[in-house]
Amino acid sequence: MAEPSTNTGAGASSGEASGAGVWLVLVVACAAEFMVVLDASVVNVALPTIEASLDFSPAGLQWVVTSYALIFAGFLLLGGRLADLYGRRRVFLAGLAVFTVASGVGGLATTPAMLIVARGLQALGAAVLAPASLTLLTTTFDEGPRRVRALAIWTALASAGGAAGSLLGGVLTEYLSWRATLLINLPIGALALVLAARALTGAHADTPASTADEPPAGRRLDVPGAVAATVGLVALTFAVSGAEERGWSSATTLGALAVAAAGLAVFVVDEGWWSRSPLVPLRLFRLRAITLGNAAMLLAGVCLMPMWYFLSLYMQQGLGLSALLTGLGFLPHTLITVAVGAWLAPRLMGRVPARTLLAAGCLIGAAGFWWQSCIDLTDTYLTGVLGPAVAISIGGGLLNTPLTTIVTSGVTDDDAGAASGLMNTTKQIGGALGLAALLTVATTTTTGNLEDPRQLVAGFAVAFEVMAGLLMLVAVLAAALPAPRPQVGVR
Template sequence: MYRNLRGRPGRVLAAVTVAQFVFALDMSVVNVALPAIRTDLGFAPLDLSWVVHVYALTFGGLLLLGGRACDLYGRRPLLLLGLAVFGLCSLAGGLAQAPWQLVAARAGQGVGAAAAAPAALAMLTATFAEGPRRVRALGVWSAANAAGGALGVLAGGLLTEYASWRWVMLVNLPVVAAALALLPADGPAEATGAAGERPVRSERRERPDVLGAVLATAGVGLLVYGVVRTDVRGWGSPATLGTLAAAVALLAAFAVAETRACAPLLRLGLLRSRWVAGANVLVFLAAAGQFTAFYFVSLYLQQVLGLGAAATGLAFLPFSAGLVAGSVLATRVVAHRTPRAALVPGAVLAAAGLAWFALIGPDGGFLTDVLGPSLVTSVGTGLVLAPVAAAGTTGVAAREAGTASGLLNSSRQLGGCVGLAALATVSAHRTGGATDPAALNDGYATGLAVTAGLFVLAALVAIGVLPRRRPEAPGRPDPLTPAADRPDPAANRLEGTRS
């Protein structure tokens, strides 16, 4: 990636880990504060959900564009720009005096995260060559990502109850400042790819794929919008079906456009790698399970067991600890074996924990109904989320690291949005509109049982799609990438002499 950064990779790892932590934190920190936000700013009940949805909409919709932009214009500049936009919008959100101001600030946070998140992951994968060092670095990154999502519930509860809801936005500022301070000041230098190849230098910068960017952003954005609004319109409404149909049409047009583009936003041949394709399906399923588990367990603690915001946040501490422990364990496993060796048992363990969670009762308690399944589920989830980033970037050339990272992050975002919206509908259908604790408990238990099935599917994908053998060592072409899509070293040398 950057020649000077390779001499001090620990600082790069620290910077991108802190950045990913704050992006994951922001996905969940606001949820617990929603009642206080509604009271203070005067949100209409149907508009309050946009505080959460608009972040997912802009973040998920722009990730592919952000990933390609960091390949074209540099990872460090995009990371700096994204962090700056995210921090400024966090400040604006903390100072908001009207509903529209907070919604606009959350949209801006999503834009900043969409630029910075793929740049951070691409910077990490390019700094650490494929092998044990990259696996360990991605394990740390994944642990921070998982812990940020879990600790967001804790931070949101404590800040809302003992300070103000505004601090769920302002708390991002010192974290962003830390990431900016840790990021080395070196300028870009020549990059080295995953297979040891160096990118072709050219005096002419590639033209951005404007048509692909428009189609991908509009398609993914409409998909996220259609899904997140099912809480109001329902899955079978004409508005939902029309929105989803338009999203599918735009994404199909994007696929066609990419086959004809000179510099595509997403080279479709990348998806023919079993590592890349399998990892994206896995992270979609795992994110759907993780987001949904957070949602149902949080509601169970508050609306069935009657815990307050701070107590609910504290109840997620074992979940956070388990996620970190699972990520550390996965790193040690994958250092000596393939990512598949951690993904399969992790998905099975997470499914078992969620099936245990599905036994919750209206007269239960934290020690009897939450602690045990929290630990089992979180360790299993950590075993899945840590190596999936390594799998999704295996064999990817440096020139496409941002694209692969954006794709992986986009799959994570879409999985969380689609899974949560779909299973919230399943849960609501089960309760039949009743609001007593017994009916709510029944709905949450049903949702958690279906969530367990998502991790069973993830295990099957890991078994059926991901290869058994280890990734090839750096310097050798990835045999899982079709020959037609591999870089031609001879062509690179010829082009280099022409430059």
């Protein structure tokens, strides 16, 4: 059966501008995505200081991280569709403003409840901001080498955000205060708002998407679908993020999974049969790039996102490094990923098919994870982390750009936000599911006492082996992805 049309609609809705204004859009979009990813991890190193400063209970402290993860994952699909319906400029600026103000409130928090609520509001802004930033790129740059270059920079900075969060969190907490990990977003967000207000002008940024066969009255927010998706995704994230502590067979976990299944089932029915303006039109899944690309994104997220958690604990509890040194230990991951993803990958995509480059990146990353699985308590940072870091970062840098390009290709401007929200949701759910599943693997293959460094290393070694196997599976899946149209090399 023939694939649906891959017309991007750019010529009708936006065209592709040229000059400094277009690249200012790229700067704004990348800055927003970097802040979103950074804040998912920047407070991790500061948690012990936060606990003492605000008198958190041990059970309550986890919600500083969990509240962000739950709301971010739950509202991504809704955030993605908002940009299609109400205009990319308006939605982007609103998300950025909410995120920035919430960061300030969190940095000035005087009680645990105030900080947790602020983190939740941060995540709400982030859930709007992340898909909107990607939508800006896919509707500003037509498919071709300029879009590849823009997406390469965007994905590289997004990948580096997690590592930068650990490094920046350690430095700010060590030399200033845990509050600085949140307050630093105020000047960055204010500058981004000023630049965004200047850069996001013109039809491609200000006007809600439209289609020839859908009147303005039909462009309504799918409230039932939004509620069902949000309830389902929040329940799923809650279930898997706490399953290691509560147990997979606990009533709380099973109840949350049941709510998740019901919410997502209602969402699918609503999208396919009830809604006249669905959050994620099911027609998108007739595109192999969307269906198989998001499957690959899910599996890659299972590996590349939990990696930061396992390596952070290994360096601190296995190698005995301080929080600051652990943050510095992620520098190779950050620098190599950015260099390969932003500079090398788009140049190679001018000469090598995207799916071939994706497969090569997966195999290199898989080799790095297998190397990382050889960890031992007798290792040092140089022997146990640095070598695998080079291979994992090269692989991640090579696979992220072609995968993001494939998953966002062949989509009209009217559905760009929906596709962006779906991609971000897939990645986040992959990370959440992956961390829960890999922690279960790590504990069930040992005595379960990961506080013992020997058991921790043994369990983490098995987790890294599983990551290697999953990336090899993504390499196989890459062969089934559609071949994008030939491109002129990016200089």
